[in-house]
Amino acid sequence: MAKIIGGIGTSHVPTIGLAYDRKRQDDPAWAPLFEGYKPVAAWLEEKQPDLLLFFYNDHANSFFFDCYPTFAIGVSPEFDMADEGAGKRPLPGILGHAALARHVTDCLVNEEFDMAVFQDRPLDHGCNSPLGLMWPHEPAWPGAILPIAINVLQYPLPTAKRCYKLGQAVRRAVESFPEDLKVVIVGTGGLSHQIHGERTGFNDVEWDEEFLRLFVEEPQALAAMTHADLVRRGGAESVEVIMWMAMRGALTEQIACIHQNHYLATTTNMAVAIYEQVEGSGPPPSPPKARSNEQLAGIEEIDGTYAFDVEHSVKALNLNRFFWRHREPAFRELVVRDLDAAFGELRLSEEERDLVRRQDWLGLVQYGVSFFVLEKFARVQKMSNLQVYAKMRGETLEDFLKTRRVPESA
Template identity: 65%
Template sequence: MAKIIGGIGTSHVPTIGVAYDKGKQEDPAWKPMFDGYKPIADWLAKEKPDAMVMFYNDHCSSFFFDFYPTFALGISDAFPIADEGAGLRNLPPVKGNIELQAHIAESLVNDEFDLTVFHDKPLDHGCLSPLPLLWPHQPDWPGAIVPIEVNVLQFPLPTARRCYRLGQALRRAIESYPEDLKVVVVGTGGLSHQVHGERVGFNNTDWDHEFLELLEKNPEKLTELKHIDFVERGGAESVEQIMWLAMRGALGDSIKQTHLNYYLATTTAMTAVLYENA
């Protein structure tokens, strides 16, 4: 059967992709952030997972406020790269695995998660700002992506507990897949940041590290928080942290944090963390 071999939490700041495309990996302002992904990329190169499930939010590239699903899962053999206004990035289409994607979709629906299913829609920086830092992509990506979009933009949002339960259901779906695949689960977004309003530029380093500690050791406590709790502690956009809880729910009870890079140099606390089975 398929198995989950680890989890990754990562910010999906759009400027990460811009800096990557402009070759700023050695720029003093960006080097600490890019270097923080190298141990995770090395681990992925060693473990060679077949698929990566990515919890992300679409930034009105494929879904819009007249139709923005709570949870949506992509089923396609390839996903285009979204043009978010600056032209297409020089990345190959993201590979899919239709059999695995369809199995996960059916399993989640049977587990009472009412999914939207999408085909062939472009993926934006929610997936693609961190992905080239994790996986090589020339001439092609080494494995398949299972994109699971989560609504963190338009209220009502799914609760933190619902996202955690979604991750647990994902684990059941993957472990019931009959093919021997290695799967990594990724939660994207966050950590603390606010990009609009009176608190624009707000960060809370103490809360970020408390969140990371609880995510590893006591995620159930985080599921008790309301959306306003995340907003007050980490800024309006830090509600994206509920997607990290979906990733954490897929990992089971006993894990260990084997790498963490936390870099606060812009309006967002850019973070990359790796979890493995304890």
């Protein structure tokens, strides 16, 4: 069974990664920061976790304000690092854990957290800035990541209490995953800083010290704070400490801080801390689940019905994208003119190409294609939805229409 073995709180200031890439670890201006991460790296080396579950935020690098989710979970088998305008950092991609991600997604949605689910979106400095200081990564990272993005950019933000409850739900989800995994929870952001308006450059180190104390001793007091409270005490952008609150919720009720460091150089009080759990200080572990999504119990008994779930979405992502791109006139033209070139552009497997060539509508759905992208392909093939329905039933259109109440409405 999966087990949470501790937590890490860390700032994610982009200049941390920049200083690391420029090998400024021994620079007097940066040494106090990098020294603070050495115990974290040593702790992770000792504990050997299989996975880091990251609560972070995306800084408009993979998400934009045309669709900016409150909570989003990454389910890809692998994640790349984002180009934030100056080229990608010299870091390798990192593995995801698709099975655990699916399980956590199912559990959270069943606990009424409305998670957006994302694939093929790179991770920005919200994840990768501190990650390189904590985990060795040449030639590859020693484990996997499960990223959960939290909106801290565009109000309304989730409350500190809601993030705390999200962490508690994540704990229940992780503990109910039947595979043996050692998981560390990471919460990123802060501490005090403001980087916009006339108050730019605001810091309050005394508040940061108080926050770190309350985080261990009285998390409920922090969970009760409003966003305005957090902004007043720590600066406008320090509200991102709600992501630390998600990490805190995923730990036991009592925790011990075994390492803590914070360093204020220019605009942000950059902090890192390690938290170990006091066993027995919370509810008993959640029992493992044979089925992650209880809402689908019994669906396999419904003949001719196929649930499009996260597992199928991950498996058939490129194939679904092939059909989805039929919204684009240029891609539609390419499909008609050179189908193999369109296949190559989407990196479809031979099995997937065969399903498309044969127009095996039922086989495509069974493989993991959503009908609502498949119908776009039908348009290019000059087929109506009714014709596709008939094909999936193994009938002619005429026979299918005979089963309808008003066949002449077709």
